[in-house]
Amino acid sequence: MNQLFNFFLLAIAIVLLIPIIVLWVECFAAVLPERQRLKETPSERPTIAVLVPAHDEAAGIDVTLKTLLPQLTKQDRLVVVADNCSDETASVAQAAGAVVIERHDSERRGKGYALDFGLKFLASEPPEVVVVVDADCLVAEGSIENIAWLAAVKQRPVQASYLLTQPPNPSPASAVSLLAFTVKNLVRPVGLAQLGLPCLLTGTGMAFPWSVIQQVSLASGNLVEDMQLSLDLLIAGYPTIFCAEADVTGALPQDRKAATSQRTRWEHGHLKTLLKQVPRLLKAWIDQKRFALLAIALDLCIPPLSLLVMLWCMATIAAIAFSLTVQMYAPLLLLMVEGLLILVAITAAWAKFTRHQLPLSTLLAVPLYVLWKVPLYIAFWVKPQTKWVRTERDLAKSQEL
Template identity: 45%
Template structure:
C-alpha cells in the first residue's frame, strides 16, 4: 500500500515538475542577450490592416490613430464592425477606415469577423494581412517591421503583445500584468533564442495573403489565435516572434471585465490542451515536426496561477504522506518543484519586470492564485465554450 501511494504521489509530483522545467528553461534562455533586430531591406510589402471590432466605440478611434500614420499609398485599413449595437462603425469611418458591418446572432466570435474581413479583402488582395485588435495601440514602425519580417521569412509573424495595468490599478491587476509579461514576452523570447516558434497571441499578427486565405478562420473557439498558430505550424508554417514590433492594450479595471476575460482565456486554453494536446504531440513525433512539438510543449505549460496551485496541492499532499507514513521521495520532488518555480518567477521578474512591477506584487501572487480557484473549479463543473467579449470599463 505504501509503495503504491509513493508511486502515485511521485508520478503526480513529476507531472507538475515537467511544466515547471519547461518554464525555467524558457526563462533562462530569455535572459541570454537578445539578438539585434535585422535591418529592413527593400520596399515595404503592400499591407491590409484588419481590425475586428465588437462594440468598441470607446477605443476604436484611439487604436486607428496609431495605425493610420504607418500606412502608405496602396495599403488598406479595414474595420469589421461585428454584431455591433453602438457607434463603432460610425467612429471608425470618421477616423478614416474602410468599414464593413456584419450581423449574425448565431455565428459569434472574433474568428467569424476575421473570416468576413479576409473575404472582403479578396476583391483587392494585399501581400500581407495584419490583424490588430480594436483596443490596441501599435508602436511606431511596427507595421513596417511585421510586413517585412512576414515576407522575408515566409512565415506568420507575431509581434510583442503586452497588456498593462491601468494607473491606480490594484494588486490583482498588477499580478495579472506580470503573468502576461511572462507568457507573452519571457516565454516566447526564450523559445525564439532556441530557434523555436511562438504561439499566436491574438493581436499584432502578420500573415501572407496565401497563408491567411488557406487558414480556417471561421470559428468561435475561445482561443482561436492559439489554435490557428498550431494549425499553421502543423502545415509547415510555424509562427515567428518579432519583439521589435509591439502592440499594447490595457486590462479592464472592472471586476466583471477582468473575470470574463480570464474565464475566456483560461477555459479556452485548458480546453484546447485537453482536446488536442495529446494528439498534437503524437502527430509531431510521428511526422518529425519539431517546431510543432515545441509549440505543443509550450501549450502544455498552464497559466502561472494554476501551475502554482497545482504545485502547492502536491507539496501539501507529499509532505503529509511523509509525516504520516514516512514516504520521502514525492516530498523531495515536490520541494524541488517549489524551488524551481520560485527561481523561474524571481528571475523573470528581476530581468523583465522589476522596473515596472514592485517586488511586493509578487508577495500577493499566492493570494491572487487562491482567488482563481473558483475559475478552475468552473472549468471542471461548467466550462465556458462560447466566445464572450470582455466587458470594457465604460459599457
C-alpha cells in the first residue's frame, strides 16, 4: 500500500514538473539580455482598420478613442461595434469621431460575435491590416503603426504588450494579481520571443493581416476568444508574433466583485481551453511536425499561477506527511526542487519587470492570494462559467484613463 501511494505522489510530482519547468524556462529566457534582431526598413504603411468592440462602455470609451485617433491617417478607419448596448456608447463614440455600427442579438452575446460583425462590415472595402483594441484600454503613441506594420510585413498576427495599471492603494491581493498578470502577458511572451517562438494572443492590441484573419471564424461566445483565435491561427500556419515595442494598458478592477468576475471568466476559460486544446495541438504537432505547435501546447499547459502554486502546496503537504510516516522521500525531494523553480522564476520576473511598481513584500502575499482564489477553482469543477459576462468598470478609473 505504501509503495502504491508513493508511486501516486511521484506521478503527481512528475505531472506538475512539466508546467513548472516550462514556466521556469520562459521566465529565465525573459531575463536574459535581449538578443540582437535584424532591423528591417519599414515598408509603405499599410491601410489600417481599428475595431473596438464595446458593450455599455459610454463612461470611458471616449478616452480610449482619443488615444487611437491621433495614430490614424486619412486612409485608416476607426470602427466601434456597439454590441447589445443599453447606454449611450454609440452616440459617445460617434461624437468622438469613430464610425459606429450597432449589433443587437440577445442570444449570441460576446466579443467574438462583435468582432465577426465588425469584420463583415469591413469586407466591402477591406484594409490591409485589422487591429483590435478593447474599449477600456489606452494605446501608447506609435503602437498601432508598430503592430500593423509588423503584421503586414510578416503576414502573421501580432500581439502588443498588454498590461494593467496599478490602483492608487492596491490591496495585497491586487498587487499579487498584477504580478501574475504581468508574468502571463509580458514575461512569458518575452521569454518565448527570446527563444524564437510564438506567443498567445491576449485580447487587445492585436493586429491581423486581412488575408489571415479571414482564415478563421470569430463568431463564438468563447470566454477566452483571444486564446482560441491564436490557437486556430497557429494550427492554420500563422503563429503570433509578440511586439514588446507596442504598449496597451487597462485598469485592474478595484471592486472586489468586479475583480472576481473578471478572474472567473479568464481562468475558467483558460482551464477549459487547456483541457480541450492541448490534445488538439499535440495532434497537430504530430501531423505537421512544427515545433511551434509543441511549444504552445507546453505553454498552454501552465495553469493560472495561483492554481499552480495551490496544486504544488497540496502535493507537498501530502508528501511531507507521507515521508514522515514511511520514510520514502522521492516525491518530496522532487516537489522541493519544483518549489525552488517556481520561486526562482517568479522572483526573477519580479526583479526585472515589476520591482519598480511592486515591493518585494508582494511575494509574501501570495499565500493569501491563493486562498482567495480557492472558491474560484472549486466553482470550475462544480459549476463552471459558460457564458460571457462583462466586467463592471471602475467609473472613477475610467475617467482618469
